Amino acid sequence: xxxxxxxxxxxxxxxxxxxxxxxxxxxxxxxxxxxxxxxxxxxxxxxxxxxxxxxxxxxxxxxxxxxxxxxxxxxxxxxxxxxxxxxxxxxxxxxxxxxxxxxxxxxxxxxxxxxxxxxxxxxxxxxxxxxxxxxxxxxxxxxxxxxxxxxxxxxxxxxxxxxxxxxxxxxxxxxxxxxxxxxxxxxxxxxxxxxxxxxxxxxxxxxxxxxxxxxxxxxxxxxxxxxxxxxxxxxxxxxxxxxxxxxxxxxxxxxxxxxxxxxxxxxxxxxxxxxxxxxxxxxxxxxxxxxxxxxxxxxxxxxxxxxxxxxxxxxxxxxxxxxxxxxxxxxxxxxxxxxxxxxxxxxxxxxxxxxxxxxxxxxxxxxxxxxxxxxxxxxxxxxxxxxxxxxxxxxxxxxxxxxxxxxxxxxxxxxxxxxxxxxxxxxxxxxxxxxxxxxxxxxxxxxxxxxxxxxxxxxxxxxxxxxxxxxxxxxxxxxxxxxxxxxxxxxxxxxxxxxxxxxxxxxxxxxxxxxxxxxxxxxxxxxxxxxxxxxxxxxxxxxxxxxxxxxxx
Amino acid sequence: xxxxxxxxxxxxxxxxxxxxxxxxxxxxxxxxxxxxxxxxxxxxxxxxxxxxxxxxxxxxxxxxxxxxxxxxxxxxxxxxxxxxxxxxxxxxxxxxxxxxxxxxxxxxxxxxxxxxxxxxxxxxxxxxxxxxxxxxxxxxxxxxxxxxxxxxxxxxxxxxxxxxxxxxxxxxxxxxxxxxxxxxxxxxxxxxxxxxxxxxxxxxxxxxxxxxxxxxxxxxxxxxxxxxxxxxxxxxxxxxxxxxxxxxxxxxxxxxxxxxxxxxxxxxxxxxxxxxxxxxxxxxxxxxxxxxxxxxxxx
Numbered sequence: 016x017x018x019x020x021x022x023x024x025x026x027x028x029x030x031x032x033x034x035x036x037x038x039x040x041x042x043x044x045x046x047x048x049x050x051x052x053x054x055x056x057x058x059x060x061x062x063x064x065x066x067x068x069x070x071x072x073x074x075x076x077x078x079x080x081x082x083x084x085x086x087x088x089x090x091x092x093x094x095x096x097x098x099x100x101x102x103x104x105x106x107x108x109x110x111x112x113x114x115x116x117x118x119x120x121x122x123x124x125x126x127x128x129x130x131x132x133x134x135x136x137x138x139x140x141x142x143x144x145x146x147x148x149x150x151x152x153x154x155x156x157x158x159x160x161x162x163x164x165x166x167x168x169x170x171x172x173x174x175x176x177x178x179x180x181x182x183x184x185x186x187x188x189x190x191x192x193x194x195x196x197x198x199x200x201x202x203x204x205x206x207x208x209x210x211x212x213x214x215x216x217x218x219x220x221x222x223x224x225x226x227x228x229x230x231x232x233x234x235x236x237x238x239x240x241x242x243x244x245x246x247x248x249x250x251x252x253x254x255x256x257x258x259x260x261x262x263x264x265x266x267x268x269x270x271x272x273x274x275x276x277x278x279x280x281x282x283x284x285x286x287x288x289x290x291x292x293x294x295x296x297x298x299x300x301x302x303x304x305x306x307x308x309x310x311x312x313x314x315x316x317x318x319x320x321x322x323x324x325x326x327x328x329x330x331x332x333x334x335x336x337x338x339x340x341x342x343x344x345x346x347x348x349x350x351x352x353x354x355x356x357x358x359x360x361x362x363x364x365x366x367x368x369x370x371x372x373x374x375x376x377x378x379x380x381x382x383x384x385x386x387x388x389x390x391x392x393x394x395x396x397x398x399x400x401x402x403x404x405x406x407x408x409x410x411x412x413x414x415x416x417x418x419x420x421x422x423x424x425x426x427x428x429x430x431x432x433x434x435x436x437x438x439x440x441x442x443x444x445x446x447x448x449x450x451x452x453x454x455x456x457x458x459x460x461x462x463x464x465x466x467x468x469x470x471x472x473x474x475x476x477x478x479x480x481x482x483x484x485x486x487x488x489x490x491x492x493x494x495x496x497x498x499x500x501x502x503x504x505x506x507x508x509x510x511x512x513x514x515x516x517x518x519x520x521x522x523x524x525x526x527x528x529x530x531x532x533x534x535x536x537x538x539x540x541x542x543x544x545x546x547x548x549x550x551x552x553x554x555x556x557x558x559x560x561x562x563x564x565x566x567x568x
Numbered sequence: 569x570x571x572x573x574x575x576x577x578x579x580x581x582x583x584x585x586x587x588x589x590x591x592x593x594x595x596x597x598x599x600x601x602x603x604x605x606x607x608x609x610x611x612x613x614x615x616x617x618x619x620x621x622x623x624x625x626x627x628x629x630x631x632x633x634x635x636x637x638x639x640x641x642x643x644x645x646x647x648x649x650x651x652x653x654x655x656x657x658x659x660x661x662x663x664x665x666x667x668x669x670x671x672x673x674x675x676x677x678x679x680x681x682x683x684x685x686x687x688x689x690x691x692x693x694x695x696x697x698x699x700x701x702x703x704x705x706x707x708x709x710x711x712x713x714x715x716x717x718x719x720x721x722x723x724x725x726x727x728x729x730x731x732x733x734x735x736x737x738x739x740x741x742x743x744x745x746x747x748x749x750x751x752x753x754x755x756x757x758x759x760x761x762x763x764x765x766x767x768x769x770x771x772x773x774x775x776x777x778x779x780x781x782x783x784x785x786x787x788x789x790x791x792x793x794x795x796x797x798x799x800x801x802x803x804x805x806x807x808x809x810x811x812x813x814x815x816x817x818x819x820x821x822x823x824x825x826x827x828x829x830x831x832x833x834x835x836x837x838x839x840x841x842x843x844x845x846x847x848x849x850x851x852x853x854x855x856x857x858x859x860x861x862x863x864x865x866x867x
Contacts, residue, residue: 243578540575540578541573541574541575546575546578549853552853553853557853563762563763563764564761564762564763565763566763566764566767566852
């Protein structure tokens with residue numbers, strides 16, 4: 016019996032299908048180049064109903080022109096799309112859903128569109144496959160959610176279609192690799208077409224079409240925090256983090272979430288941490304976007320290396336002038352890569368610290384609120400123990416010993432810290448008995464409450480009241496009281512068992528500023544290495560060029 | 569401890585006064601425990617301050633006796649209401665009898681407090697008259713500007729009547745604020761979110777080039793103190809001449825000429841260019857010392 020001759024299946028149907036698409040597309044392209052006027056017709060020619068389409072868009076760089084062009088396609092031809100993308104960031108991403116051209120969406124973060132997305136889900140106008148973390152979504156691009164069409168953004172193309180993505184390379188390599196090598200169509204919008212690229216980030220034979228967009232792709236300056244807005248509470252929490260956590264564990268490799276709390280830590284490194292003699296002992300190696308607030312620490316010699324998920328608007332010249340610190344190409348501009356940086360943050364960092372909106376009594380932490388489906392981005396990858404990790408480091412080993420003092424088999428643990436003020440704006444408590452995530456899961460028909468960081472992964476909580484070493488707790492009851500013990504004047508904090516909290520304090524599980532030898536009166540803005548955006552510009556020697564709405568001179 | 573010098577911009581009015589004058593030399597008049605707060609705000613159920621957002625008193629600065637007032641920009645934007653204005657006027661009136669080396673006004677105000685508009689407007693006009701009367705009596709009045717509210721509205725006018733104006737780069741002087749202009753005239757007239765533009769039009773460096781400010785200093789209280797001490801020394805040597813009509817007429821002519829010259833200017837750039845600053849981008853980042861040296865080198 017001859018299996019081969021009897022098998023009616025062909026093995027290259029997908030490949031022949033993409034060839035057919037390219038033949039249809041040829042009418043609107045000169046080689047790989049498509050004019051802005053023809054792009055909508057090209058999209059109609061190469062996209063088929065039911066296609067999985069990835070529109071590149073994360074929290075920074077956006078393929079905004081291709082998004083707008085997709086909106087103009089004929090809904091009778093371009094329909095039933097399955098959108099797969101890191102972030103639903105632009106209004107256009109939801110307009111295409113409202114136009115009825117999308118039947119399903121898989122994503123990881125929706126930030127500014129969270130409210131609108133929740134409404135569309137409640138109205139039954141869109142089905143969410145799943146809300147992922149960045150790494151999860153990238154992973155699925157290579158397993159069961161491979162894009163058929165990818166719409167990506169690059170800084171420049173040459174005549175052959177090689178792409179230069181520059182400092183904001185971000186998600187492009189992951190998306191293009193998955194699409195180009197699995198019979199997909201890759202279409203890039205570029206800001207300019209040039210004869211010679213500074214460097215090739217994506218080779219031309221992975222790219223089917225490129226189009227020069229009428230306006231440069233949008234980039235959000237997402238990681239710029241104006242030091243002028245950092246409060247004395249945040250400075251106190253930063254002091255607790257530096258002395259009670261970073262110095263305590265000797266943390267050299269880390270990732271900071273976005274926010275003023277972590278910006279305060281960065282700005283206290285050259286002042287407070289330096290005075291504690293911690294230079295060279297903490298915060299030397301980072302997985303971090305190029306935060307402008309890290310400039311003073313870099314200039315003070317605190318930092319040895321930074322690998323970035325993406326770039327940051329205005330930091331280009333500074334980065335290019337610090338190639339010993341950042342990952343810079345031979346052309347002099349940075350190369351970022353979200354997938355690699357996420358992996359680096361997960362496996363090669365000993366600490367993640369970030370803020371959140373709500374923490375429950377088990378330490379589960381969530382940014383979900385009712386009426387908003389906002390997703391996670393990369394925080395769950397950074398903020399979880401890497402169970403596949405096998406290399407040791409002092410901080411990791413110590414955390415493991417503290418978390419499992421009686422375990423027969425020694426193993427380390429990642430430090431995952433949540434840093435929050437006990438009350439947020441409008442006096443909303445950060446500590447709650449029940450996360451809003453439960454209500455959201457119910458109203459949006461989700462299989463799981465959208466929890467950003469699971470309690471079992473959270474090792475520390477820092478508030479203005481103090482630090483709770485949750486990993487040192489022996490029972491769930493102790494854990495609950497340790498959380499209550501730093502929850503301040505919230506209902507959760509007021510309901511603490513005072514005797515138990517005092518006992519935890521005696522055992523070094525809950526520690527207040529006075530226990531750490533921190534004088535709260537020192538927590539003033541005079542401790543910040545930079546008090547304004549201008550101070551950051553000056554610290555950079557004029558190399559940092561902030562967006563104009565951040566200036567006040 | 570590795571801390572930066574105390575920033576003037578961010579400091580409260582009380583901190584500014586405490587660190588500006590000689591240690592422990594400040595004694596407050598009408599202090600907060602007397603609770604001179606605004607009856608108008610109370611009637612509107614709005615929060616009041618026991619000092620009505622301004623503290624006044626006497627102190628020594630580099631040994632010179634001064635009367636000093638500090639507006640608290642964080643209370644209603646330092647706006648002038650009835651009690652607030654009366655405290656400032658009373659201080660200037662006291663100067664006529666006490667004859668200090670100078671009266672120092674630490675201005676940080678958006679102008680008249682809208683909750684008590686009429687009383688506030690009257691207070692401003694009284695204040696303008698009081699400044700002129702004090703100067704007429706040979707006592708210089710200094711305005712110090714470096715807070716987040718700057719010197720706007722009526723306090724912008726009062727500031728320009730002062731004998732000396734010490735300003736930091738963050739300080740601003742103007743009449744209508746950028747947000748007000750944008751609201752009334754539209755974003756094409758004035759984009760208040762374009763911070764660089766706002767500072768090129770109202771900020772300390774431009775005011776110094778125009779001559780509205782007589783000293784430009786770094787944004788720390790010690791620098792304000794040093795400049796003020798230097799000016800006190802200067803005025804101690806040379807008493808303020810009683811202003812005469814001829815001098816006033818001449819000043820008015822100069823101001824008219826300036827108004828004509830920059831009539832069509834849409835931006836402070838042209839003013840910097842005429843002052844010989846060739847690289848405009850670098851003006852903003854130029855350290856204050858370099859800026860002052862450049863300016864003094866210009867005829």
